[in-house]
Amino acid sequence: MVSGRAAVLRRPRPARELPLAIEGSEPEPPGPADLALGVSACGVCRTDLQLCEGDLRAHRLPVVPGHQIVGRVAQVGDRVQGWKIGDRAGVCWLAWACGECDLCREGRENLCRRARFTGWDVDGGFATHARVNAQFALRLPEGFCDLDAAPLLCGGVIGHRALRLTELTDGARLGLYGFGASARITIQVARHLGIDCYVSSRGQADRERALQLGAAWTGDTLEAPPVALDAAITFAPIGDVVVAALAALAPGGRVIVNAIHLDRIPEFPYRLLWQERRIQSVANVTRRDAEELLALAAEIPITTDTEVHSLEDANLALKRLEAGELAGAAVLAP
Numbered sequence: 001m002v003s004g005r006a007a008v009l010r011r012p013r014p015a016r017e018l019p020l021a022i023e024g025s026e027p028e029p030p031g032p033a034d035l036a037l038g039v040s041a042c043g044v045c046r047t048d049l050q051l052c053e054g055d056l057r058a059h060r061l062p063v064v065p066g067h068q069i070v071g072r073v074a075q076v077g078d079r080v081q082g083w084k085i086g087d088r089a090g091v092c093w094l095a096w097a098c099g100e101c102d103l104c105r106e107g108r109e110n111l112c113r114r115a116r117f118t119g120w121d122v123d124g125g126f127a128t129h130a131r132v133n134a135q136f137a138l139r140l141p142e143g144f145c146d147l148d149a150a151p152l153l154c155g156g157v158i159g160h161r162a163l164r165l166t167e168l169t170d171g172a173r174l175g176l177y178g179f180g181a182s183a184r185i186t187i188q189v190a191r192h193l194g195i196d197c198y199v200s201s202r203g204q205a206d207r208e209r210a211l212q213l214g215a216a217w218t219g220d221t222l223e224a225p226p227v228a229l230d231a232a233i234t235f236a237p238i239g240d241v242v243v244a245a246l247a248a249l250a251p252g253g254r255v256i257v258n259a260i261h262l263d264r265i266p267e268f269p270y271r272l273l274w275q276e277r278r279i280q281s282v283a284n285v286t287r288r289d290a291e292e293l294l295a296l297a298a299e300i301p302i303t304t305d306t307e308v309h310s311l312e313d314a315n316l317a318l319k320r321l322e323a324g325e326l327a328g329a330a331v332l333a334p
């Protein structure tokens, strides 16, 4: 086994204080149910940033973040079937769920109380190597190179789940608040379904990209769209945005909040919620969400915008994400 490297979080602190350290790390042999992967790409998500900065409480330290992993199978556990050395595999946020509890049996393994998450409970993909339970490894569509496939695995999948929770169909009006990596994929799926998209985002470059991807209208972060929305998905990690989205809804509309951490939602007048409007969070993902999104990605086909960094530049990628400077989804290429 060749020696490896990993970007390790030992003590959470602001991105400008460089929370990740590159350390040598020996790949462990896979457990009987696992695949050992050689990592070729790993996306950098806002959740990784929030974990590294301490906004999201670490489940264990030290930990290797990263939950949008693309790699090649290097070793196969004794009890694994259906995978062989050299196969390409993807790993997403859901590392494991019990499969036995009521929630798992209802198809809501994303809410399993015993679920474990990649790069939070188990080491993730900011490394040259990673391990995954084979039951949770994903097949990736051929049309995507490793770097382009990585952003699909969190931003794409959670955006797809959020879109499904809106229950919108052809001709409906959807607001997207924030236009980072996840929203850029979500708009493509929404347009594919014939949904009209209204994008509010602070960056001029983001708004231009939104128009290229088929937005019907774009405006600033808290700007109200010119029509009442049937639903909105908030991606920006700011509580004010949730209230702005709520205020833009038609009667019966809902806001889906895509944020694992949000400090608070400001107080708002009840009339904004009146008329059966709803606010709902979207939490984690299921394997079904991932498989559906990957199939759609190939069918549409989805375009991903990426900004590639070396593993050694993991802190730089975090800083650029924090500053809102990324030109697309940050992807580490070990």
Ligand SMILES: [Zn+2]
Residues within 6 Å of the ligand: 045, 046, 047, 048, 067, 093, 154, 155
């Ligand atoms: Zn993520």
Ligand SMILES: [Zn+2]
Residues within 6 Å of the ligand: 097, 098, 099, 100, 101, 102, 103, 104, 109, 112, 113, 114, 115
């Ligand atoms: Zn469960």
